[in-house]
Amino acid sequence: MQFSGNKRRKLKLAGDQKNACYPHSLQFYLQPPSENVSLIEFENMAVDRLKLLKVVENLGVSYVKGTEQYQNKLESEIRKLKFSYRENLEDEYEPRRKDHISHFILRLAYCQSEDLRRWFIQQEMDLLRFRFSILPKDKIQSFLKDSHLQFEAISDAEKTHRDQDIIASSSGGIKLDLESVYKVPFADALDLFRGRKVYLEDGFAYVPSKDIVAIVLNEFRAKLSKALALTTRSLPTVQSDERLQPLLNHLSHSYTGQDYSAQGNSGKISLDQIDSLAAKSFPPCMRHLHRVLRENHHLRHGGRMQYGLFLKGIGLTLEQALHFWKQEFVKGKMDPDKFDKGYSYNIRHSYGKEGKRTDYTPFSCMRIILTNPPGQGDYHGCPFRHSDPELLKQKLQSYKISPAGISEVEDCGFSLNHPNQFFFESQRMLTGGKDPKKEPSLPETPQPRPGAAGTPKARDAPSTLAALNSSMEVDLEGLEAYFSS
Amino acid sequence: MESFDPAELPELLKLYYRRLFPYAQYYRWLNYGGVVKNYFQHREFSFTLKDDIYVRYQSFNNQNELEKEMQKMNPYKIDIGAVYSHRPNQHNTVKLGAFQAQEKELVFDIDMTDYDDVRRCCSSADICSKCWTLMTMAIRIIDRALKEDFGFKHRLWVYSGRRGVHCWVCDESVRKLSSAVRSGIVEYLSVVKGGQDVKKKVHLSEKIHPFVRKSINIIKKYFEEYALVDQNILENKESWDKVLALVPEKSIHDELQKEFQKSHSSLQRWEQLKKIGSNCGLWLEWEIMLQYCFPRLDINVSKGINHLLKSPFSVHPKTGRISVPIDLQNVDQFDPFTVPTISAICHELDVISTNEKEKGEGETESDTKHRTRNYKKTSLAPYVKVFEQFLENLDKSRKGELLKKSDLQRDF
Numbered sequence: 001m002q003f004s005g006n007k008r009r010k011l012k013l014a015g016d017q018k019n020a021c022y023p024h025s026l027q028f029y030l031q032p033p034s035e036n037v038s039l040i041e042f043e044n045m046a047v048d049r050l051k052l053l054k055v056v057e058n059l060g061v062s063y064v065k066g067t068e069q070y071q072n073k074l075e076s077e078i079r080k081l082k083f084s085y086r087e088n089l090e091d092e093y094e095p096r097r098k099d100h101i102s103h104f105i106l107r108l109a110y111c112q113s114e115d116l117r118r119w120f121i122q123q124e125m126d127l128l129r130f131r132f133s134i135l136p137k138d139k140i141q142s143f144l145k146d147s148h149l150q151f152e153a154i155s156d157a158e159k160t161h162r163d164q165d166i167i168a169s170s171s172g173g174i175k176l177d178l179e180s181v182y183k184v185p186f187a188d189a190l191d192l193f194r195g196r197k198v199y200l201e202d203g204f205a206y207v208p209s210k211d212i213v214a215i216v217l218n219e220f221r222a223k224l225s226k227a228l229a230l231t232t233r234s235l236p237t238v239q240s241d242e243r244l245q246p247l248l249n250h251l252s253h254s255y256t257g258q259d260y261s262a263q264g265n266s267g268k269i270s271l272d273q274i275d276s277l278a279a280k281s282f283p284p285c286m287r288h289l290h291r292v293l294r295e296n297h298h299l300r301h302g303g304r305m306q307y308g309l310f311l312k313g314i315g316l317t318l319e320q321a322l323h324f325w326k327q328e329f330v331k332g333k334m335d336p337d338k339f340d341k342g343y344s345y346n347i348r349h350s351y352g353k354e355g356k357r358t359d360y361t362p363f364s365c366m367r368i369i370l371t372n373p374p375g376q377g378d379y380h381g382c383p384f385r386h387s388d389p390e391l392l393k394q395k396l397q398s399y400k401i402s403p404a405g406i407s408e409v410e411d412c413g414f415s416l417n418h419p420n421q422f423f424f425e426s427q428r429m430l431t432g433g434k435d436p437k438k439e440p441s442l443p444e445t446p447q448p449r450p451g452a453a454g455t456p457k458a459r460d461a462p463s464t465l466a467a468l469n470s471s472m473e474v475d476l477e478g479l480e481a482y483f484s485s
Numbered sequence: 486m487e488s489f490d491p492a493e494l495p496e497l498l499k500l501y502y503r504r505l506f507p508y509a510q511y512y513r514w515l516n517y518g519g520v521v522k523n524y525f526q527h528r529e530f531s532f533t534l535k536d537d538i539y540v541r542y543q544s545f546n547n548q549n550e551l552e553k554e555m556q557k558m559n560p561y562k563i564d565i566g567a568v569y570s571h572r573p574n575q576h577n578t579v580k581l582g583a584f585q586a587q588e589k590e591l592v593f594d595i596d597m598t599d600y601d602d603v604r605r606c607c608s609s610a611d612i613c614s615k616c617w618t619l620m621t622m623a624i625r626i627i628d629r630a631l632k633e634d635f636g637f638k639h640r641l642w643v644y645s646g647r648r649g650v651h652c653w654v655c656d657e658s659v660r661k662l663s664s665a666v667r668s669g670i671v672e673y674l675s676v677v678k679g680g681q682d683v684k685k686k687v688h689l690s691e692k693i694h695p696f697v698r699k700s701i702n703i704i705k706k707y708f709e710e711y712a713l714v715d716q717n718i719l720e721n722k723e724s725w726d727k728v729l730a731l732v733p734e735k736s737i738h739d740e741l742q743k744e745f746q747k748s749h750s751s752l753q754r755w756e757q758l759k760k761i762g763s764n765c766g767l768w769l770e771w772e773i774m775l776q777y778c779f780p781r782l783d784i785n786v787s788k789g790i791n792h793l794l795k796s797p798f799s800v801h802p803k804t805g806r807i808s809v810p811i812d813l814q815n816v817d818q819f820d821p822f823t824v825p826t827i828s829a830i831c832h833e834l835d836v837i838s839t840n841e842k843e844k845g846e847g848e849t850e851s852d853t854k855h856r857t858r859n860y861k862k863t864s865l866a867p868y869v870k871v872f873e874q875f876l877e878n879l880d881k882s883r884k885g886e887l888l889k890k891s892d893l894q895r896d897f
Contacts, residue, residue, distance in 0.1 A: 169695060186636075187662065190665060190666055194668070194670075194672040201636075203636025204636070
């Protein structure tokens with residue numbers, strides 16, 4: 001892929017040629033794009049695709065995949081973001097091109113770690129599964145052929161010749177005259193033949209179309225996995241391109257949902273509320289940082305960034321922040337002038353009042369977990385990821401969560417991926433906002449994941465946090481004392 | 486036939502490895518036409534020497550070296566392992582993690598001890614003509630599936646020397662199969678599930694997969710003679726209680742107990758069971774047949790690419806029998822008790838030599854031609870012939886593939 005300057009150089013293709021580039025509404029992404037793309041387009045496409053994959057992830061958590069609700073919502077999101085999904089619509093070229101290019105850009109960002117790769121592959125697979133499920137039957141064969149999958153649909157005569165055997169091998173009912181049957185090399189149908197769920201003859205599996213999806217997805221996963229491993233090798237070159245490096249970092253760390261910047265909240269919090277809010281509505285990571293700050297009257301840079309931006313997100317103004325931090329640091333016998341010289345600049349900088357004036361947004365859970373792990377003397381990070389499991393258990397117990405409370409879970413009805421989201425939802429619940437939806441299934445989140453730690457309780461992060469919330473209401477008094485000590 | 490005395494092994498093996506072991510054919514097999522560079526040189530062999538000394542990672546540069554080493558070390562047992570990324574005998578010089586098993590034949594090991602719960606005549610290492618039928622059925626069922634379902638063409642079945650059989654699937658594509666696919670194949674071929682603590686090991690679902698149906702059809706051919714006559718599984722209350730333990734429905738169970746008392750033979754009782762079982766729409770008859778007759782595979786032998794398995798033409802140290810190839814055309818006639826022992830063929834060789842000396846025939850022992858013809862005059866000959874037929878088929882396939890490839894190139 002060539003990256004042009006700001007000037008846009010679009011490939012001009014006439015109608016038929018355009019369609020020939022992208023004959024299908026979905027693809028296996030076997031060939032990288034070879035055209036020139038402007039930096040703006042590069043960034044926009046990538047961000048849009050990331051939004052799409054986040055939607056895929058969230059929908060997959062809130063609805064059973066494949067149900068009508070799931071399909072409808074996913075389809076509307078795809079359409080909104082202008083990606084391809086269905087055949088026979090007008091002007092399919094642009095959405096398909098966008099789909100193609102954005103996938104490859106995200107590969108660059110998401111090949112970098114095992115966690116990122118796994119997440120990327122999972123969402124791409126779910127997206128492909130959806131698109132494949134809405135493919136008209138007559139289009140399936142040509143799609144498979146163009147994707148270099150050796151799956152031929154057998155003729156009617158061949159079907160009839162083995163109909164009894166095919167019917168006897170497949171689970172559930174099957175109407176052979178209506179359904180296509182694909183001839184697949186047996187080794188490509190491992191998950192089917194090992195359980196004798198498919199008919200084998202002379203080294204081939206005869207797979208009815210209802211079972212072909214599993215095979216297609218396995219192929220896709222294998223190919224993408226391999227491709228990502230290869231992409232990692234060419235990363236150093238890509239990352240040395242100054243135009244791309246910040247964008248790629250932003251992509252792999254960004255939370256593209258609500259960014260919980262302070263707009264709308266600013267000035268709604270007073271400083272003397274912070275202690276009680278910390279006990280009531282702060283997620284464990286911020287509660288921990290707050291407590292350490294109160295105890296040690298100091299926090300290192302990582303902690304100041306993570307906690308400081310969080311406070312901005314819940315509504316602390318710059319003036320309040322300056323006062324808050326100075327007051328605390330001075331208690332630790334810091335010279336007020338030293339604070340003004342060394343620390344206040346940074347606080348103003350994080351509010352966008354200095355230097356390049358970026359109004360930094362509070363860190364998402366993903367960013368906290370994946371970037372800048374805490375070292376000795378640090379208190380930032382994610383307790384579910386970075387803490388020793390025993391200590392974590394103790395801490396949760398000290399927050400007066402009963403062991404039953406941790407395991408007996410109230411669905412909080414949302415998937416948690418931002419500390420400010422935790423605060424927002426908690427405040428909403430406590431101030432009698434809408435009742436949280438009761439979902440039949442427990443929402444899973446890719447984060448917090450207790451990487452090295454691994455207590456079963458810790459894995460239940462959102463549920464633990466939810467339980468945390470509800471029990472906090474009851475034990476307010478006890479906690480106040482805990483905080484003032 | 487000479488009776489075999491394990492104490493004589495060192496002497497017998499010496500003679501066997503010098504004058505009887507079919508090195509040329511053996512090398513022809515494992516070299517696979519020399520198409521892939523170093524395929525033979527990267528193959529692992531392991532030897533079990535006298536006093537149970539076990540040496541792994543043996544490898545050889547060519548047939549000559551193989552011969553010399555075998556004659557020098559006089560192994561009691563020879564195992565064949567995988568083709569590695571480097572010469573196995575140099576594996577210590579390879580960077581950590583770089584020495585990898587890459588290819589190997591797909592192998593199966595069927596052992597009579599795995600059927601102890603369903604045979605009445607013998608147990609553990611013993612076998613007799615009454616239970617050998619289990620191996621016959623196993624070979625037929627597994628071989629049919631490997632050939633017809635999986636399309637595997639080059640399958641070598643070998644008598645293990647005591648209580649079972651091995652299968653070596655040698656197709657080029659098969660040697661490259663991953664461990665996951667190998668496991669999947671064993672899973673596909675498995676019907677009897679559960680250890681000692683599980684009474685009923687076969688449960689058939691409503692739909693019968695063609696593999697199961699075809700296997701049952703094979704068992705049907707042998708069942709009456711094997712199970713109802715030789716094993717006599719419904720002979721008396723003690724034995725038929727074991728069979729009825731596989732009947733889950735109490736009402737049928739009780740009814741059959743009653744009928745069995747009235748009947749006079751296993752055959753009659755089996756007829757009862759078939760009638761009553763089918764009345765209730767169960768697959769009872771087939772589930773019992775499968776539990777008593779269907780092959781039991783050891784997945785661990787088949788799934789590992791680096792797994793070592795006893796070599797064909799190896800000697801069994803306890804029985805003295807040679808691990809000989811089994812002629813698939815005559816599976817029903819194969820009798821493990823007529824397989825030559827090392828003492829028998831060595832004796833045959835002695836007799837021949839003596840005769841030749843008397844008649845003034847034969848060249849000096851150092852003549853290679855003389856040596857390679859030696860096995861031909863012993864009872865080992867017909868088994869080497871079976872092996873050679875197998876090698877012919879491999880050669881034909883290879884030539885066919887090479888022709889196809891060169892045709893494709895010319896077309897370009």
